[in-house]
Amino acid sequence: MPRLxxxxxxxxxPSELLTYVLAHQAHPTTLIICQPRSNFLTSLLNSIDQTSPISNPSATDDPSSAPAEPSPVHPLLIPTLHQIATSRSVKVVFIPTVSHLRAYLAAFGEEDRVALPVPQFEKQGKNSPLIVVYGLVGLHRDTSEWSAQGLGNSVSALVEVGERCGRRVVCFEEREDEISGDLQELEDEEEEIESRRWKEVCKVWEQRVPMLNGSVRRAGMGSEDEAWSGRTIEAGRIFGRWFRFEKADWV
Structure with missing residues (x-):
């Protein structure tokens, strides 16, 4: 089997994450969410409210006009046959700590392959079985594993599991509800705005992490790079050893 x-x-x-999984998964797929279930569900509801289509209020200004059409519903809230069938092929796991993640990956094997029912009418296409991880970098932040050593150990274990089980590994981080900065106020060309937006959402890969576990943060330092004793490295360079960086529909 060729390496994925x-x-x-x-x-x-969170809503963009689930939309991606529904569109690109094939049986079997595992979704690893690196945060407590309650936190994720709260963020999911907020993101659905934020990205739901907005109805036109002018249609209801005139009382004599025809009854207003129902407000548009977010696609994730529509129980289509595709969504129902696909969701049954996706195993969702909530991982609260780095220790839980590594223990889960160590036990990940054939039992995960047979735990989900095989869809009877699934067509063979370009989609691949996936291991999707949401919030891997954030899971390590502010812990003793916040280092190139700690993050690299988790990433390499994840990739090894993907190769062993014949699955493609896909990693996301959670982004804020709104992109910070003055992007909406820019009057520059559209291409420049898109470039600025791309740099803004990908700042997660530019975060500096110390090389070794147990590095000491120095108080009173301005930049993230200067805040740690010893050498630091960008998080993206750690991922770059195993991962290919790609754009997505929501950027």
Missing amino acids: QSLALPPAL
Whole structure:
């Protein structure tokens, strides 16, 4: 079986994450969410509210006009046959700590392959079985594993599991509800705005992490690079050893 290239995609809202999984998964697929279930569901509801189509209020201004059409519904809230069938092929796991993640990956094997029912009418296409990880970098932040050593150990274990089980590994980070900065106020050309937006959402890969576990943060330092004793490296360079960085529909 040819090796499936691991992918690192731009930070996404929870609703964008689920939309991607539904569109690109094949049986079997595992979705690893690196945060408590309650936190993710809260963020998911907020992101659905934010990205739902907005109805036109002018249609209801005139009382004598025809009854207003129902407000558009977010696609994730429409129980289509495709969504129902696809969701049954996706195993969702909530991982609260780095220790839980590594223990889960160590036990990941054939039992995960047979735990989900095989869809009877699934067509063979270009989609691949996936291991999708949401929030891997954030899971390590502010822990003793926040280093190139700690993050690299988790990433290499994840890629090894993907190769062993014949699955493509896809990593996302969670992005904020709104992109910071003054992008909406820019009057520059559209291409420049898109370039600025791309740099903004991908700042997660530019975060500096110390090389070794146990590095000491120095107080009173301005930049993230200067805040750590010893050498630091960008998080994206750690992922770049195994992952290919790609753009996505939501950027």
